[in-house]
Amino acid sequence: MSKKLTIERVSPENFDTFVDLIRQLARYEKLDEPDNEAVGRLRRDGLSDDPKFQAYLGIYKGAAIGYVILFMTYSSFLALPTLFIEDLFTLEKYRRMGFGQQLFNFCIKQAKEHNCGRMEWTVLTWNKPAIAFYEKNKARRLDWYFYRMTQKDIAGFRER
Amino acid sequence: MSKKLTIERVSPENFDTFVDLIRQLARYEKLDEPDNEAVGRLRRDGLSDDPKFQAYLGIYKGAAIGYVILFMTYSSFLALPTLFIEDLFTLEKYRRMGFGQQLFNFCIKQAKEHNCGRMEWTVLTWNKPAIAFYEKNKARRLDWYFYRMTQKDIAGFRER
Numbered sequence: 001m002s003k004k005l006t007i008e009r010v011s012p013e014n015f016d017t018f019v020d021l022i023r024q025l026a027r028y029e030k031l032d033e034p035d036n037e038a039v040g041r042l043r044r045d046g047l048s049d050d051p052k053f054q055a056y057l058g059i060y061k062g063a064a065i066g067y068v069i070l071f072m073t074y075s076s077f078l079a080l081p082t083l084f085i086e087d088l089f090t091l092e093k094y095r096r097m098g099f100g101q102q103l104f105n106f107c108i109k110q111a112k113e114h115n116c117g118r119m120e121w122t123v124l125t126w127n128k129p130a131i132a133f134y135e136k137n138k139a140r141r142l143d144w145y146f147y148r149m150t151q152k153d154i155a156g157f158r159e160r
Numbered sequence: 161m162s163k164k165l166t167i168e169r170v171s172p173e174n175f176d177t178f179v180d181l182i183r184q185l186a187r188y189e190k191l192d193e194p195d196n197e198a199v200g201r202l203r204r205d206g207l208s209d210d211p212k213f214q215a216y217l218g219i220y221k222g223a224a225i226g227y228v229i230l231f232m233t234y235s236s237f238l239a240l241p242t243l244f245i246e247d248l249f250t251l252e253k254y255r256r257m258g259f260g261q262q263l264f265n266f267c268i269k270q271a272k273e274h275n276c277g278r279m280e281w282t283v284l285t286w287n288k289p290a291i292a293f294y295e296k297n298k299a300r301r302l303d304w305y306f307y308r309m310t311q312k313d314i315a316g317f318r319e320r
Binding site: 032038071072073075078105112116124126146147150160 | 186191193197198199201202213229231233235238240247265268272276277278279280282283284285286297298299300303304306311319
């Protein structure tokens with residue numbers, strides 16, 4: 001691979017760059033981006049001694065061109081940790097240059113190092129380039145539906 | 161609700177009962193059930209000081225009739241923890257008696273107590289009773305595909 005990406009853990013020094021990339025992913029996915037309070041929580045939750053997620057930047061020629069957010073979930077049937085990819089993003093103008101692939105290779109490496117039984121993630125059904133990318137990497141789309149209740153749903157929930 | 165369930169945290173005392181319920185869920189879902197080594201890991205990972213998941217039994221008249229396994233994931237856009245339901249199961253002969261509902265209510269309560277921004281879970285596409293149950297509870301099915309690489313996929317992965 002010609003254009004080699006450097007992977008750098010998110011730290012107090014590059015935190016603002018990291019937040020800027022999250023915002024750009026949210027815009028790309030047409031989802032709400034983190035507000036100022038959320039950014040404060042991201043800093044606390046990501047940079048604490050017992051962080052709630054692991055975040056890494058992809059650096060090319062000194063510029064942060066993408067990022068990944070990972071955390072461990074768990075499979076009860078395998079009784080092994082699962083590496084869950086919460087976000088994997090490359091800035092649009094840096095696409096088709098092998099950077100997303102290098103971020104994905106890094107995720108695989110992390111899954112191996114932590115002896116994970118699985119690696120899992122979700123993809124928006126309309127995100128055709130992402131789907132093509134994961135299929136190319138021999139990932140399997142599962143016959144599971146993904147369900148959610150929002151904070152509003154939870155707050156307004158009436159016990160049946 | 162007439163038949164009141166008691167929710168009990170999984171402990172060394174009820175651990176074998178817990179494993180038996182996991183095995184019954186795996187059979188119901190037509191998936192591989194944990195082998196003996198996996199049971200050893202479940203014990204270590206679930207009962208340690210820093211457990212990888214939280215497990216609870218539903219007890220009715222002294223019998224464990226179902227269980228839930230929960231853990232926290234994280235939303236980067238909300239910058240809030242998500243309560244993820246890994247398993248929620250009621251033994252077949254105890255269905256349609258409100259027990260699954262009480263386990264679900266318990267999950268909602270946990271999500272509120274931990275100030276979660278979301279509660280998420282997956283459902284097998286063929287599991288019509290589960291889908292009907294979650295829809296009745298106003299959960300939203302998301303337009304996301306769920307992707308996985310298995311341990312074998314990860315081990316055999318060749319960097320592109």
